[in-house]
Amino acid sequence: MVYNTVMMKKGILIVNAFLKTEQVKGTYDMLLAAAGRAGIDLTLMTNAQFFVDLESGIAVTEHEDDLQDISFILFWNKDVFLARALERMGYRLFNCADAIEACDSKALTFERLKGVCRVPKTFKIPMTFNTVGYDDLSFESFLEQKLGYPYVIKECLGSYGGQVYLADSRKKARKILKSIEGKDCIAQEFISESSGCDLRAYVVGNRVAAAMIRRNPDDFRSNIANGGSAEACSVTKEQEDLAVSAARALGLDFAGVDILFCEGGEPVLCEVNSNAQFRALRDATGIDVSDEIFRYIAETV
Numbered sequence: 001m002v003y004n005t006v007m008m009k010k011g012i013l014i015v016n017a018f019l020k021t022e023q024v025k026g027t028y029d030m031l032l033a034a035a036g037r038a039g040i041d042l043t044l045m046t047n048a049q050f051f052v053d054l055e056s057g058i059a060v061t062e063h064e065d066d067l068q069d070i071s072f073i074l075f076w077n078k079d080v081f082l083a084r085a086l087e088r089m090g091y092r093l094f095n096c097a098d099a100i101e102a103c104d105s106k107a108l109t110f111e112r113l114k115g116v117c118r119v120p121k122t123f124k125i126p127m128t129f130n131t132v133g134y135d136d137l138s139f140e141s142f143l144e145q146k147l148g149y150p151y152v153i154k155e156c157l158g159s160y161g162g163q164v165y166l167a168d169s170r171k172k173a174r175k176i177l178k179s180i181e182g183k184d185c186i187a188q189e190f191i192s193e194s195s196g197c198d199l200r201a202y203v204v205g206n207r208v209a210a211a212m213i214r215r216n217p218d219d220f221r222s223n224i225a226n227g228g229s230a231e232a233c234s235v236t237k238e239q240e241d242l243a244v245s246a247a248r249a250l251g252l253d254f255a256g257v258d259i260l261f262c263e264g265g266e267p268v269l270c271e272v273n274s275n276a277q278f279r280a281l282r283d284a285t286g287i288d289v290s291d292e293i294f295r296y297i298a299e300t301v
């Protein structure tokens, strides 16, 4: 027990070397400050300080000293090859590589969540090669028939609402598909009751640590980065069960879960974020979920 407490004192935060927005810096600052409050020696590193040796399967670094005696790695990154290599070397990653990978692609997320919780009707859009594109968009009639207009098209890899589109007519749908050809995409039922409004529930372990309602009266996408506003809220048991069951099924230790409201306010899953930003959540709720994250890590390692 004493041994565990001592071991817990040292960890590494691995962030992406190339993503430098104010928003992500805000999250890293919150994590570093929370580690300080928890008495944890947390060293900031980037994925560019490691190379995955694909022959041996392990990660090599010139900063080996920083890895001495660490008991966990907070992997705030989507570089899953690096994450897998570090796991092969025996490190416990939060979140783990497999869960990060499952969240990174919206198609993979929904594939994994089959039968777990309520999700909107969602179809994977037929793949094409980015060197080839679509020379025939007649397959789109299937989506028109199954989803009706408007429906939502999402690039599988996207964030902040930037790669989420509303197809409100056949012409628009085909224009969107043509403009993103070569990228993995999904088409999804538009939950009209939830237009411009969703719930962001931040799950840590088996509970929702903080939640906010996001609203945008001018856009169906309620992301803060897209002009939405946020207000603290509590969650119902049904909302908490949905958020926690999705996070658990994906193998996440913590996650930002987006929930839409359909008829009668019933919650339906929108997406799951393994590396959600949480400064806006703190500003809206007064809750700093990074404290919860370190409490959870201390209980786990």
Ligand SMILES: Nc1ncnc2c1ncn2[C@@H]1O[C@H](COP(=O)(O)OP(=O)(O)O)[C@@H](O)[C@H]1O
Residues within 6 Å of the ligand: 120, 152, 154, 158, 159, 160, 161, 162, 163, 164, 188, 189, 190, 191, 192, 194, 195, 196, 197, 198, 220, 221, 222, 223, 258, 260, 270, 271
């Ligand atoms: N099926 C849908 N019906 C209604 N609104 C949606 C739907 N999917 C997404 N949205 C809106 O778009 C926003 C962004 O979509 P999301 O899937 O969370 O992608 P991102 O990774 O860009 O945040 C959501 O927060 C929500 O407001």
Ligand SMILES: [Mg+2]
Residues within 6 Å of the ligand: 160, 161, 223, 258, 271
């Ligand atoms: Mg989202």
